[in-house]
């Protein structure tokens with residue numbers, strides 16, 4: 001399970017854009033791992049693999065999720081792209097059985113987050129949204145927060161995601177609300 005061979009494999013089915021993004025998430029996750037004392041190897045491999053399910057679209061994503069016996073929510077039927085984390089985690093585990101549970105979870109939940117995220121899950125979630133090729137109005141502000149407490153950093157990034165979903169008139173996966181409340185509680189109850 002090496003970076004180079006995984007990247008070569010991903011290049012066979014991910015778009016150039018998606019592969020480049022994945023490589024930048026890998027680098028960003030590794031940097032965050034060294035700041036927040038998380039295993040750098042797990043962070044870089046999970047970062048590289050996080051979007052491996054992203055090559056499927058719409059009906060093909062639903063079909064794949066059914067084939068993999070995933071329980072599909074009504075929101076995921078409406079927004080099949082929400083399945084690329086769960087589908088990707090299963091595909092990655094199938095190809096690389098040495099992927100541990102924490103890495104699997106960090107791929108599975110990278111789009112929505114979830115309540116009780118591990119430090120690795122938080123790092124992959126954040127890296128996905130602040131990697132250097134990401135362009136949106138608040139991204140520089142978020143990059144500037146790197147180094148603050150990890151729960152607070154994740155909370156700040158998640159808040160921007162939620163605000164942008166609202167601004168763009170999109171659905172919000174309830175798992176993200178639960179994840180946000182848990183992070184909020186974990187951070188502020190320590191103060």
Ligand SMILES: [Fe+2]
Pocket residue numbers: 050051054084110111
């Ligand atoms: Fe993704």
Ligand SMILES: [Fe+2]
Pocket residue numbers: 021025050051128
């Ligand atoms: Fe991504």
